Amino acid sequence: MSDRMLTMAEAVREAMSIAFDERPEVFLLGEDVGIYGGAFGVSGDMYHRYGAERVLDTPIAELGIVGAAVGAALSGMRPIVEIQFSDFTAQAMDQIANQAAKIHFMLGGALHVPMVLRTPQGSGTGAAAQHSQNLEPWFASVPGLKVVVPSNPADAKGLLLAAIDDPNPVIFLEHKLLYKIPGRDPVLEGSTRIPLGVSKVVREGKDLTIVATGIMVNKSWEVCEKLAAEGISITLIDPRTISPLDMNPVFESVEKTGRLMVVQEGPAQAGFINEVIAQLAGSSSFGSLIAPIKRLAGMNIPIPYAPQLEKAAVPQFDDIEAAAREIVKNWR
Amino acid sequence: MGHPLSSPEHASHALLYMWRIRKFEEAVEDLFGRGMMHGTMHLSIGQEASPTGMCMAMTLQDQITSTHRGHGHCIAKGADLTRMIAELLGKKIGYCGGRGGSMHIADVETGNLGANGVVGGGIPIAAGAALASKMMKRGTVAVSFFGDGAMNEGAFHEAANLAAIWKLPMILFCENNKYGMSSSTEKAFAIDNLADRGKGYGIPAVNVDGNDVVAVYEVAQVAVDRAKAGDGPTLIIAETYRWKGHSRSDKNLYRTKEEIEEWRTKDPIPKFIARVVEERILTQEQCDVIQNEAIEAIKAAVNEAVKAESAEPSGLLDAVFKAVSA
């Protein structure tokens, strides 16, 4: 295994370090990000490399620290604020949704908020209901926030660098289960940005289009591999930025395959992925559909604790495989 | 600026700005009553001395965050009157291009990071601005204006604590006008002296008569000096009173006419005029001229703003994000 097969935690740390080196106004604040190295080990040794001046340990005060990040961003700094679990962004919602998201618009462009809020989301670690949510729709539904969901370390690095460059507030949702494992691709050296708002066609096929977010991209990829061996070829699209959402590759692909499946971890009801369906259904590509649109998403329940229950609550490999097979076989 | 009594120029500045705030708010009340302004207005008539005194201890680079009752803070910090009225009238040249309204006026040139429609919303933001000032070694101070009602918000608590532990160059300026909308401080607090809260955070706190612009200036300057010396935040509790209801839908059912009457006699403006005339810093005639100056300035601003072009819906989508430079 090459030494560029970094885990997502390593890739995020590398991106933050590059940003720190490029710009003195970039700094990190959050609970346990300093001496402890971050609850999930993401900031790691940054405290020792950059000092307490730039890696700030904060008390447990999400509203206060996100607000401070907003104020610092208004005053010429580029803060990266880490909220320990995405579930706790609830505590900070006024500063995220009522302040950061709206300042540029409300103030007629006089001020802007170049802030990145990074936070781990998702289920699978047995952390139960209040520490396992996927809250993509909370943020995607607020105009004024950009929302990024990297599915692999290589993308995470390039996307985070672009997010830090961005003069607007960016919510960067990392999946807990991806922190400690490498992705399929090596992480590039250097500081190349991956632009926000550009979807990625991960693989091309002609029988089915799958649009998936976050960890579901990886599960879907496994399914594509398995079904390719049986002659079912699938296009897999990873939006990477869910807001603003780049639908162009989706329209193009559906016009070729005629079949669309969307996969997300979060609960189905009012979930983010419904946006993909809504846009497709209202577009001229709708007339290319030869099958109903299939949605795979989490159950409309809080995430349960026991492992078998936790697994059952969100789509798994088997669910994705069965759905893909069914739609290709039954709709000709 | 400097001490209001230190020279005729300083005294004139203090008086002019208090009159500008007073007349501005009266004009807003009139225009609103005529149906020319959308939404609602939160007037600060009677509270003019607090922002005026505080801002005279600040420079242009020092920053403020403000509240929903923020016209006075904006004006005291030096905002353009025409652009303020234009914003309230939904005009293109308004501070926010008609997109923000009364509660969201910001003025970057005068260090105003914005009024806020969320109670307590600006307090952590001011802490952040102070943090940036400290990290970038700018030597500026950030003042958060808020009311007694905000002191019970979690945002106040979290921001005050951060300011204290990080010794931020920040001033927490509470305009205690005894009511958070309809909740009196007697009912909303279990303590009698709001300044006692400072102890809980390790922040020095001081009470001041918010209707005495000289007294306000004096405690403000001490707090600014402390902050700039790196000694951290100060909590200022300025006792004052608003003559008008919370907003335009307020029928004042929660307070008595007698109370309102009593506070009107403590009007900060005649109080200051009496003092400067007695101490022979300004003559009564000079004070009258200053009042007129303020009236004319407001009239000119209103007349100009009314004629300005209305804001249009085209371009709204592009206004959400700042463009990413290539």
Added chain:
Amino acid sequence: MSMTMETGELINFHVAVGDHVKNGDVLFEVMTDKIDMEVEAPADGVIEALVANPGDVVEIGKPVLIMLTETEVMAFDFGTDNEPVAAVEVVAAPVVAPVVPVVVAAPVILNETVKAVPKARVEAANRGIDLRTVRATGPDRTIMMEDVNGAQLDPAIAKRQAANKALIAKGIEMTRGVAQASFTRSVKANFDHATFIAAWAKVLRNRPDLAVHQHVGVALIIESKYGSALPVFRDPDQANLAELTILVASITEAAKSGKVPVAMLSGATTTVFDLTSYSMSSATPLLFPNQVTSVTIGYESATTKIVSLTIDLNFCDFYDGALLLDALVASL
């Protein structure tokens, strides 16, 4: 009062004419869309006149009482501007020329209500297939692409199309055995199909000695994705040219959708094939069974066409053939 309010009801006065009032004293109460509002005196003064009566509905901005004051009061009076209402032009919708109806045999209806995937609907619409006649084999009795692709046109038309295919095949076969000759001429002229077939029919009518039938029926070969259609225009030289032009256009349109009326699929005495749309200059025209002449139109340049004629030497000789072509070219 909110901006949406245009009037309020005056409830009562708290003062009378001649009263001295102080800044802040309540003057009168107005009922608004939210609550009863007390309107306060903006300055110290004396009540001069009451302009409205309790119970009156007053317009926002119009005076309710007049008071005299020595204080300069912040009061503004802006007259209402009456902006002229822009005249709205009503434009009559353009009248669409009616399409000449094409008669097709009535289809067999299988279902009254139809469920179909979007692309199937598009395809059926393009091909003139009534979805109610299509058998649905997809899940939940939904019509899939497979069902529409296998769907038959009106059986009579499908039969005729098959017959035409066979005819052409036979023609090719027969041509090998028939003694024939072909002639080619360039024509510097522009003509549409109607003009051409009328001219050709006239030339043929002038040579009854070369005719096999009593009438002249010109078959015009029209290619479409449904195969070749050979609608026959009877005695086109005797028709009104304007009417013939409309008929040729509408039948060409119909043929391209696979919908030629059955009645027009027989009675050909000669065949015309226009190659110019393929940018071909010439091809040796095929003789069809029971026909002694066949013509192609080829493309030489933007201004020049090539007309080719094949004759059955059993019925006319070289000399006649040359004369026929000369006459045709001369009349164009």
